[in-house]
Amino acid sequence: MLDGQPIAVFQPFIDTATGRIAGVEALARLRGDNGVLHSAGPLFSDPKTPSSALRRLDREIRGQALQQFQQAPADWFLSLNISPRWITRLRAEQPLPSLKQLQLSKVDASRVVFEITELSGTSSRLKKAVEQYREAGARVAIDDFGAGYSQLDRVLALQPDILKLDMQLFQDAARGGPSSEVVRALAKMAEKTGCWIIAEGVETEAQLHFALECGARYVQGFLFAKPSPTFHSSDAFVEHFAQLRDRYVAQKLNERLTQIDQRKHMQALLNSLAAWPLNKPPPALPATDRYPWLIRIYQCDANGNQVTANYQRHADTWLEDSRYLGHNWSWRPYFHQLVSEGREESRMICSGTYRDATSNLYCLTAGQFINDGQHLLLMDIDASGF
Incomplete structure (x- = not known):
């Protein structure tokens, strides 16, 4: 046989x-x-x-x-x-x-x-x-x-x-x-x-x-x-592996530097929206061509309840979506991180990658406290751009 x-x-x-x-x-x-x-x-x-x-x-x-x-x-x-x-x-x-x-x-x-x-x-x-x-x-x-x-x-x-x-x-x-x-x-x-x-x-x-x-x-x-x-x-294979490893490390360092630069853009965007008054649209929605990775922005209170509509990017404009008003997101892993770290340090916190149910995209959420720690300003970001 x-x-x-x-x-x-x-x-x-x-x-x-x-x-x-x-x-x-x-x-x-x-x-x-x-x-x-x-x-x-x-x-x-x-x-x-x-x-x-x-x-x-x-x-x-x-x-x-x-x-x-x-x-x-x-x-x-x-x-x-x-x-x-x-x-x-x-x-x-x-x-x-x-x-x-x-x-x-x-x-x-x-x-x-x-x-x-x-x-x-x-x-x-x-x-x-x-x-x-x-x-x-x-x-x-x-x-x-x-x-x-x-x-x-x-x-x-x-x-x-x-x-x-x-x-x-x-x-x-x-x-x-x-x-x-x-x-x-x-x-x-x-x-x-x-x-x-x-x-x-x-x-x-x-x-x-x-x-x-x-x-x-x-x-x-x-x-x-x-x-x-x-x-x-x-x-x-020591020499061959060392060359491959060094190229990998160099690539990861470049990616990290790019991420740091992207986080600066994210922080600048959050800062520009920090004056967003409750129960009103943002004073100035960001230019869609300047932030192609931005999916939506919204606010929650400190307990995770959404208190504003979503402002959803659609092509080159913004659409207001009130369907999620009152929804509670405190069960989301990123929310715990934002509350525990963001309030004390008054800085932007980013979540890990997850799949967004509305857009079906792989996303991450960034946010920080505004209004003297009363509200969370949140933005959902297309992870493929990061």
Whole structure:
């Protein structure tokens, strides 16, 4: 059933703190009669491939990887893929074949990460296997994190050490749009649960930048190296990574300087509207061409009740919208920040990015107290301009 000789190949993980190789993932390839290597991945996704053949292939690759890893630098770790569906077929007290291989290899378990793939398998049996891996001294990772909602339950149940972002989701997110916010939220969740993040499929500089924004501890992908039967030296990509990191830092510094300049414009606009009397239109609405990022302006009282109409930007004019008079926005996260910081410091406060229900745009809200702290002057801003 296997068209070729099974070969273990290795793709490095780059440590974002040093640019050095921190470890490798073992992957399965089949060497054809012509010597060309082909991925064994399609065999695992083909329902016609017998499970027994896949188990033999999996164990053969794992055995080769452990044997070759004995020649790797002592500070590297080895990531081995483990299928939950095979774990759940084991008898309750049956030893884990992967642990038996590890023990026979003489590789220190602390240098091994067992990477749980797929979404199949019963949680109770899988949780027991994870406990056994940890008892042996190994770490545990969840692969393709974000590919399915059920993985959130799996993270809570297994409490992994490492999360590998789903490659397709990560690459889509690196292009921007709603998926980028999803991946940032997943990365933030991982940080709060004490997990390290691995971003795989890093093929472009833009994708590396996004991985760094998400706080990835390790990156993996063709931007640095394709899977290979041999190991690279630990510092093979240090110079390349340093150049990419320096460009990323320079870009982020430029973005920050731009944001500071934009905040000055926002502050100037708020100052110009600070004399807005209650129950009357603003004395002078801002020129729409001067503030293309401005969506609307309005006032709330200190309890979060909207006390003026919205003045909504529409093309090159302003429209008055009284539908939200009396609505209470105190439950919004930005409101707590404005009240706690803005009143004491009499300065502009900006919220994080959120999706505006009226315009369907990604927005942020800026505001400050006016009228001796009696009212909040607020403006909603198109986040794409920032």
